[in-house]
Amino acid sequence: MDLTLKVWRQKNSQAKGKMETYPISDISEDSSFLEMMDVLNGNLINSGKEPVAFDHDCREGICGMCSMYINGQAHGPMRGTTTCQLHMRSFRDGETIYIEPWRSGSMPVIKDLVVDRSAFDRIQQAGGFVSVNTSGNTQDANAVPIPKVNADKAFDAAACIGCAACVATCKNSSAMLFVAAKVSQYSYLPQGEVEAKDRVVNMVNQMDKEGFGNCTNTGACEVECPKGISLEYIARMNREYVSATISSEKK
Amino acid sequence: MEFLVSRTFYARGQTGQQLLLGAYSAMNRQIAKGKIQMFSRHEMVELVKVDGKARGIIARNLITGELERHSAHAVVIASGGYGNVFFLSTNAMGSNTTAAWKIHRNGAFFANPCYTQIHPTCIPRSGEHQSKLTLMSESLRNDGRIWVPKNLEDAEKIRSKTIKPTELKEEDRDYYLERRYPAFGNLVPRDVASRAAKERCDAGYGVNSTGEAVYLDFSAAIERYGKEKALVSGIKQPSVEKIIELGEEVVEQKYGNLFQMYEKIVAENPYKTPMMIYPAVHYTMGGVWVDYNLMTTIPGCYCIGEANFSDHGANRLGASALMQGLADGYFVLPYTIGDFLANDIRTGPISTDLKEFEIAEKNVSDTIDKLMSIKGDKPVDYFHKRLGKVMWEFAGMARNKEGLEHAISEIKTIRKEFWENVRIPGDKDEMNTELEKAGRVADFLELGELFAKDGLERSESRGRTF
Numbered sequence: 001m002d003l004t005l006k007v008w009r010q011k012n013s014q015a016k017g018k019m020e021t022y023p024i025s026d027i028s029e030d031s032s033f034l035e036m037m038d039v040l041n042g043n044l045i046n047s048g049k050e051p052v053a054f055d056h057d058c059r060e061g062i063c064g065m066c067s068m069y070i071n072g073q074a075h076g077p078m079r080g081t082t083t084c085q086l087h088m089r090s091f092r093d094g095e096t097i098y099i100e101p102w103r104s105g106s107m108p109v110i111k112d113l114v115v116d117r118s119a120f121d122r123i124q125q126a127g128g129f130v131s132v133n134t135s136g137n138t139q140d141a142n143a144v145p146i147p148k149v150n151a152d153k154a155f156d157a158a159a160c161i162g163c164a165a166c167v168a169t170c171k172n173s174s175a176m177l178f179v180a181a182k183v184s185q186y187s188y189l190p191q192g193e194v195e196a197k198d199r200v201v202n203m204v205n206q207m208d209k210e211g212f213g214n215c216t217n218t219g220a221c222e223v224e225c226p227k228g229i230s231l232e233y234i235a236r237m238n239r240e241y242v243s244a245t246i247s248s249e250k251k
Numbered sequence: 252m253e254f255l256v257s258r259t260f261y262a263r264g265q266t267g268q269q270l271l272l273g274a275y276s277a278m279n280r281q282i283a284k285g286k287i288q289m290f291s292r293h294e295m296v297e298l299v300k301v302d303g304k305a306r307g308i309i310a311r312n313l314i315t316g317e318l319e320r321h322s323a324h325a326v327v328i329a330s331g332g333y334g335n336v337f338f339l340s341t342n343a344m345g346s347n348t349t350a351a352w353k354i355h356r357n358g359a360f361f362a363n364p365c366y367t368q369i370h371p372t373c374i375p376r377s378g379e380h381q382s383k384l385t386l387m388s389e390s391l392r393n394d395g396r397i398w399v400p401k402n403l404e405d406a407e408k409i410r411s412k413t414i415k416p417t418e419l420k421e422e423d424r425d426y427y428l429e430r431r432y433p434a435f436g437n438l439v440p441r442d443v444a445s446r447a448a449k450e451r452c453d454a455g456y457g458v459n460s461t462g463e464a465v466y467l468d469f470s471a472a473i474e475r476y477g478k479e480k481a482l483v484s485g486i487k488q489p490s491v492e493k494i495i496e497l498g499e500e501v502v503e504q505k506y507g508n509l510f511q512m513y514e515k516i517v518a519e520n521p522y523k524t525p526m527m528i529y530p531a532v533h534y535t536m537g538g539v540w541v542d543y544n545l546m547t548t549i550p551g552c553y554c555i556g557e558a559n560f561s562d563h564g565a566n567r568l569g570a571s572a573l574m575q576g577l578a579d580g581y582f583v584l585p586y587t588i589g590d591f592l593a594n595d596i597r598t599g600p601i602s603t604d605l606k607e608f609e610i611a612e613k614n615v616s617d618t619i620d621k622l623m624s625i626k627g628d629k630p631v632d633y634f635h636k637r638l639g640k641v642m643w644e645f646a647g648m649a650r651n652k653e654g655l656e657h658a659i660s661e662i663k664t665i666r667k668e669f670w671e672n673v674r675i676p677g678d679k680d681e682m683n684t685e686l687e688k689a690g691r692v693a694d695f696l697e698l699g700e701l702f703a704k705d706g707l708e709r710s711e712s713r714g715r716t717f
Contacts, residue, residue, distance in 0.1 A: 011681075012681060012682070027380075028377065028378050028380055030377035030378060030517075030518075031378065031380040031381075032382075034382065035380045035381065035382050036380075038380065038632070039380055042630055042632065044676075045630040045674060045676055045685065046628075046630065048676070049676065050676045050677045051676065051684065051685060053682055053684050056344055057343045057344055057345045058343040058344075059343070059344055059382060059383045060383075060385050062268050063343060081515065085515055085516075087515075087516070087518070089518055110314055110682060111314075111681070111682045114682065118291065121279070121289070121291070124275075124276065124279045125279045125282045126283065127283075128276055128279055129276040129277060129279050129280040129283075130276070130280075131280065132277075134274075134277045134581050135581060135585040155262070155263065158269060159265065161268075
């Protein structure tokens with residue numbers, strides 16, 4: 001396949017970036033999108049230029065690193081996949097492909113296609129955990145019975161890989177789907193229930209502090225989520241948040 | 252009556268991922284309490300020893316390129332395995348040996364470097380562009396029959412796509428595992444299945460465009476399950492189509508997610524045409540030597556998880572890598588590290604102004620300057636891929652003296668060329684992914700030689716080593 005790539009280049013967080021055009025040829029349709037980027041970088045290095053910096057690690061759809069906005073869609077045209085799971089057979093020979101980083105004020109570009117997602121770390125540090133010590137004396141997980149339906153719902157939420165495609169695709173740069181998944185994952189289970197009220201309030205407050213936008217229920221996040229996290233979790237989080245702020249004993 | 256006990260609790264095929272997220276959330280709790288600090292986008296590039304004890308590290312900030320000094324009373328390495336010495340493996344792209352290798356270079360013993368686990372059921376590579384391999388579950392071998400064409404001409408026709416595998420008659424197929432090991436058939440141990448697949452492909456019977464793939468065929472299982480299902484559902488004299496339909500339903504229930512993943516990557520429907528598989532490096536049992544307290548031979552330097560050599564011996568059983576990660580981190584280290592720290596209770600903070608830190612930082616910055624000054628004409632990946640091919644051919648599944656000696660001399664040549672001719676664009680004081688890779692490949696080029704030397708020392712066949 002022969003392609004024309006338009007790639008966002010930005011030297012660092014302070015520099016002004018712009019789209020650069022690179023023609024590329026002889027790409028196998030069996031190669032993954034990131035392998036195509038490897039070939040591009042090999043060509044750039046061979047011609048004495050700097051390669052395009054992009055985040056990637058597991059290359060099997062579970063680490064959430066490959067944050068590329070391809071032809072105006074988070075992770076490209078296929079649904080339910082990350083960029084590393086996208087193959088070149090999804091594109092036509094001769095096509096022009098636009099490749100950009102995630103765009104969100106709360107996730108600034110570090111270099112080229114690499115963005116700073118540490119806001120997600122800080123949201124999880126605000127409450128994305130269960131207050132149990134892990135030093136080897138925890139009780140048997142099966143000692144507390146959990147209804148299957150709750151365990152399944154918690155697991156569906158736990159499938160979130162924190163890739164931030166939801167933020168990138170949202171016109172409001174909202175992180176609600178991510179935060180809702182993390183909140184629900186714990187509050188569905190008895191171990192996380194005791195601190196559910198504090199958790200939802202603290203995580204939502206941190207989300208606001210990081211500057212993420214609000215949810216206007218357009219549902220784009222659900223469509224782009226590589227793990228199929230449902231919009232229902234946002235509704236659930238809102239209910240939890242309202243109930244927590246009304247009924248909390250804390251001031 | 253049958254009593255079945257699950258050897259492993261699985262979590263929807265994301266067991267490891269969920270354990271990782273669990274550990275990460277437990278870590279977040281400690282960060283929130285102010286007990287620990289996280290340094291993301293940092294890489295450990297050197298160990299600092301003071302009076303023979305591990306007292307800190309030099310880290311490189313991967314965004315600014317700055318070198319940082321971090322001091323402590325003890326150092327714990329938990330940096331995973333070195334399967335990427337083969338270039339292609341099922342490991343994540345960022346997995347590397349650098350942290351483990353740095354402590355080895357500082358005097359920590361390394362044990363069993365050549366113990367590598369090679370999984371028979373991975374998705375084959377599709378060409379030179381391949382950057383990593385994906386593991387399919389071992390469980391597929393329960394129901395799939397492994398075969399290659401009996402005749403070289405048929406293999407050639409399949410590779411050039413002039414015939415389809417489903418068109419090949421039963422008598423023209425070689426179910427080589429069933430033929431060679433009638434008692435075990437397709438369920439021979441992983442190492443036997445892996446070696447046999449490579450042997451058949453090396454002999455010219457491979458079935459994809461690279462010639463490095465064998466078939467894993469579910470049609471017999473689909474038919475068998477279909478007949479059983481028809482019988483229990485009371486369908487009398489079912490048609491062939493009905494049997495296949497029912498059989499595919501059963502197979503989907505068992506392996507649906509795996510078949511889906513395969514179809515995403517290969518763009519072929521494994522219900523209708525046999526799946527293609529090939530062995531790939533998955534885990535390294537060898538690593539830094541540790542005692543029962545998980546301390547290396549450097550006092551105060553600990554090494555846990557896949558980075559160390561313990562627990563597995565020459566083989567590794569299913570889920571035991573996850574077991575080791577949890578056992579080392581949750582159940583062993585919290586209780587053993589105190590034994591060392593107790594003697595340091597009056598030591599007080601370790602200053603990062605000590606000359607040991609200064610020397611270590613200077614060494615690191617000299618190495619970086621040296622790498623940046625080479626300005627050769629080959630990218631880092633060129634050397635990494637060459638190293639990987641040598642490792643796979645001569646130090647992989649089946650090894651012999653000549654091959655390993657050849658590997659050792661080849662690795663030395665590649666290493667020499669690397670240090671003379673690698674090209675790293677950009678600067679050292681910014682985010683520079685090529686510089687990061689270069690440092691890691693430089694370490695792989697040293698580890699690879701030790702790996703081959705270890706193989707040469709062993710004349711026995713043991714576990715993964717043949």
